Amino acid sequence: MEQKPNAIIATQYPSIQEMIIPGQGLKTPPVSPFFMDVTLRDGNQALRKPWNLEEKEIIFKRLLKLGVQGIEVGFASASKQDFEACSYLSSLAPENVAISSLSRAVEKEIDLSWEAIRKAPRPRIHIVYPISDFTIRNVLGISEKQVKENIIRSVSYARKLAGNYGEVQFSGEHFGDSLENMDFAVEAFQAALDAGADVVNLPNTVERYRPYLFVAMVRKVVESLPQGSKISVHTHNDLGMATATTVESFFAGATQLETALNGLGERAGNTNTYEVAIALHNCGVKVDLDLQTIYETSRIVSRMSGVPIPEKAPLIGDDVVAHRSGIHQDGVSKTKDMKKGAYRAFDANLIGRPEGDRIAFTSQSGKSAIYEILMQSGISVSKEEASKLQPILKSISENYGGGELSIEEIKTELEKVRSIGEFRS
Incomplete structure (x- = not known):
């Protein structure tokens, strides 16, 4: 018997029975989300007037007060000022917060990242490299084999620097564009794990499609990598759906969520920390953040960034109550x-x-x-x-x-x- 189109579409989504425990409420993953904040890196680099060291310290301390589990303090190799900021903020970090610096898959940049953050009790080298077919062909101009070799080389190098003391994260840039080469994307993440990465990050570097498509891609990676692999997502808000994408990615198995205060970031910004936190909280997820600091933090960040809060902005806009x-x-x-x-x-x-x-x-x-x-x-x-x-x-x-x-x-x-x-x- 021929299946109706609507029936085919319906099977692409979790059923209500899969999301609810009868008599108890909504099903939730067994772990709390790990919030990796990118305000001081992705958010700051997108400002018309990036913050100076004093301003970065204020934001850093607000993040500690909010209780995020990780902070990307900058891009140490981007400039002398960024290196100094990464180094100084790392020296202020508490023992329980991962401190990261972004780096391209270039050894001298990885060296600078490590040098800048090694003072932190929990340093993390974060390497980013493209993995989508489009970017590999049109930007890198190399083969998938060469891409994989570069990932292995750079992650292995970072692993040797960090030793048993630090952590290594690998981000497959433009993962959201990897529809044409999903099998290779999985291979790339597996190669990064084999080379010593502690976390693999799946970025929706440019938001182009509906959230569930990206979430299905995340689920594919989660199911393909060894059980217990630490999976992260980093989504941008080009079409206004980053919150939905990030929230659903958590339910698909991504336990680290990269977000930014007030949704700051390139173009339309990154996923907004507050929206993700409250959405998960409303769904019964244990969110290990001091939620009561959200409103005050939003005002401080808006004033310091020069980016006003729209009156209809969810949670924090003047008119939403x-x-x-x-x-x-x-x-x-x-x-x-x-x-x-x-x-x-x-x-x-x-x-x-x-x-x-x-x-x-x-x-x-x-x-x-x-x-x-x-x-x-x-x-x-x-x-x-x-x-x-x-x-x-x-x-x-x-x-x-x-x-x-x-x-x-x-x-x-x-x-x-x-x-x-x-x-x-």
């Missing part, structure tokens, strides 16, 4: 004291936000908005009064073009109608 539709406001009002809110994706207290659900009155708002706004401002009002005041405020808002009314305007109208006995029975 606001509710203006009457239907939404009614749901917010009725569930405000519950752990799960009708229109609340996250608890503001969880990320250290000073305000939770904020109800605002516009021409789209109902009586629940008036009641909640006044009560939260310390003004006692009955549900009946709020119901009678709603059409008056709605009319005023419509005269403003449907705009939002301030608490002062609402109070003024309340006083007016009360003074003329509008609410007397």
Whole structure:
């Protein structure tokens, strides 16, 4: 019997039964994610005005306060300033945080990386080299055999430098473009592991396709490499889907997640640390970060980077806790004291936000908005009064073009109608 197209498509995704434990909730991997932060390297190199050493130290200490498990402090061979920054920050590192410097697969650059970070209690040399068919042919202009040889040579060299003291990570640049040569990509990662790499990183260097395609590629690598191999992902946000890609990659077996504060990074940026952390937290994953530092950290990073936070930015945008539709406001009002809110994706207290659900009155708002706004401002009002005041405020808002009314305007109208006995029975 011929299979219907929809049935074929459906088999490409995990079923609900595969994602839920009956009576217990969502299935989660047995390990917590290892957050490898790239703000000081990928994020900093993309700024119009890269940070100086003093600024990098501030960001470094914010990362330690957040509790990330690894920090890429820079690209030591890129410049004298970057080398000095990597060296200085490495000297400040605690024992439990991996400290990395990026390097191309060039021995003199690997030497500089090691020299810069060897002071860290847990140093990591990070080597990056292209593995996609497109890049191999059009950028490197060499054979896959030569690519593999260069990976083995550079990783082996880094392994000898680091010895038993340091770690080595290999990133297959443009892994997300490796659809045409996935078998070779797996070979490349296996070769890196055989040469002494502790971690292999799968970057979506340029986001071109739907998240599940990349996730399926990650799963292919996870299933092909020896059990227990440490797999990492590093995704960019060119199409706005980096968070989804990274979160789902964790469920596909990637335990190290490379992210950046405020989503800073080349072009549209890297995966946003906060979004990934809270998405995983909401799914029942144990996230070993101090989530309450998120909101404050986001403000500091925005100010120091000169990159503003959009008002609609998930979690940290000014407007993401606001509710203006009457239907939404009614749901917010009725569930405000519950752990799960009708229109609340996250608890503001969880990320250290000073305000939770904020109800605002516009021409789209109902009586629940008036009641909640006044009560939260310390003004006692009955549900009946709020119901009678709603059409008056709605009319005023419509005269403003449907705009939002301030608490002062609402109070003024309340006083007016009360003074003329509008609410007397």
